[in-house]
Amino acid sequence: MSRLAQLTLTTFLTAGIATVGLAQETHPETGEALAADQTFTYRILDEFSSLDPQVVEDVTGSEVARDLFEGLMNQDENGELVPGVATGYEASEDKTTYTFTLRDDAKWSNGDPVTAQDFVFAWRRAVSPELASPYQWYMSLMSIENADAIIAGEMAPEELGVTAVDDRTLEVKLSQPLSYFPQMVTHATTFPAPQKVVEEFGADWTKTENIVSNGAYVLTEHIPNERSTRERNEMYWDNENTIIDKTVALVINDENVALTRFLAGELDRTEIPAGQFPRLSKEHPDEAISFPRLCNYYYTFNLSDSGPEAFKDVNVRKALALAIDRDIITKNVLAGGEVAAYSFTPAAVANFEPPVSEMQEMTQAERDAKAKELLAEAGYGPDNPLKFGMMYNTSDNHQKIAVVMSQMWKQKLGVEVELSNMEWKVFLEVRGNQDFELARGAWCGDYNEASTFLDLLTTPSGYNDGKYSNADYDALIQEAKSADDSAPLYTEAEQIFAQDMPVIPVYHAAGVYMMDSDVGNWPVNNVEQNWYSKDLYKVAE
Known part of the structure; x- marks a missing residue:
């Protein structure tokens, strides 16, 4: 097996931040003074389809899932791959076998370790006819061995080409070479799922009182069609370097109402209503953005x-x-x-x-x-x-x-x-x-x-x-x-x-957004717009 890529953490971690308190005074890299209240509030058009990473099928739901759960790899502000639960991966020369090495300090929010078996369980769920995930086809698109036959009900989910070699090693076998396979594991469908929680609560496992997650945030409130709140996960492996304490998504069906609430200081981000960008970019040049x-x-x-x-x-x-x-x-x-x-x-x-x-x-x-x-x-x-x-x-x-x-x-x-x-x-x-x-x-x-x-x-x-x-x-x-x-x-x-x-x-x-000028590091150079609250921060006014 030849090494295709081995991503390391040293360039992504910031040394010398001993406490959360220190992190909230100045930004460790930019030196900017940070706001005392690190809450990011944004508007979404509709209630998201699900909080279950193997079920969610819309953009806004996936945004929440990326905060609550962490997959093998993440993206940085430029859309480049960076370590997630995996510290890196290797690929066989024919690009049909990918082996991911998992970090040993990844934990679920209940304190349990995140293991390769959690990914095996989640990926089997995603292809199982029993769950009937609306994103089953994505697993097929990934060319994972036997995925198509399992989705068709011709093979058991246990035959999927994904194996926990040990707690820290995940091996994936593909039915054909796929050079862009690592890019695909930033998607919510491939995030891990806590087997014992899913099996205990069934479809209710993502309710606020039941959910266990492994991302930088935990779900603390969810009022359907109104708002959801996620707050810092103290068990997250890089919690020490996370700055945003709380992210709130508000369901506001009317774009113009959302704009009014933004201008009143109630939102940090909202979409600009159709036709209003030229005016708003003149009136609010530091807040109206398009990319x-x-x-x-x-x-x-x-x-x-x-x-x-x-x-x-x-x-x-x-x-x-x-x-x-x-x-x-x-x-x-x-x-x-x-x-x-x-x-x-x-x-x-x-x-x-x-x-x-x-x-x-x-x-x-x-x-x-x-x-x-x-x-x-x-x-x-x-x-x-x-x-x-x-x-x-x-x-x-x-x-x-x-x-x-x-x-x-x-x-x-x-x-x-x-x-x-x-x-x-x-x-x-x-x-x-x-x-x-x-x-x-x-x-x-x-x-x-x-x-x-x-x-x-x-x-x-x-x-x-x-x-x-x-x-x-x-x-x-x-x-x-x-x-x-x-x-x-x-x-x-x-x-x-x-x-x-x-x-x-x-x-x-x-x-096309109204974005509070206090929000730092919004990934405007990432055309996929895969953003993570853990990478954002708010500057002191």
């Missing part, structure tokens, strides 16, 4: 048997995609640094430049003319207008975009759209059950590689809610996993996407 994010925003066609017959016609799909004036949406409606999208993969992804499509090279006038032509070819026009329902989850920003898109289609193509919105968890269920015609979609990369986006459109993907299926596309994505140079394969996949148009790409996202 690229590894996320896309799109609308997906229901191409399953339950979907409308009209969407089975690629001309209809292309017509609707062409008629969207993305510049109006990004520059006028949102105006926060978002980029018009003509590919599924954002340009912010590492080591891949999405190809320029025919649609992208057209002027908007040319797109509109082509859209009318294609829709007429499909049999729709003034005497037979295209009609369908368009669904999004409740949000002022989502509503504005949906309204603008529907108006563009009405004015240019005579299309009649019925808009509907629903609460987040209901929306996820309805979309996941293909009980829709056209539905909002968005994806933030689980790791920084093009496959985190392109895999979503493969036939077996758990988040292919539109049930798009193209055998050539599937083969390209599968081949790319073990290719020495995957970029040409990804390029070809994007070209198939442009021809089939299974979803309408709208824009590639930016992080």
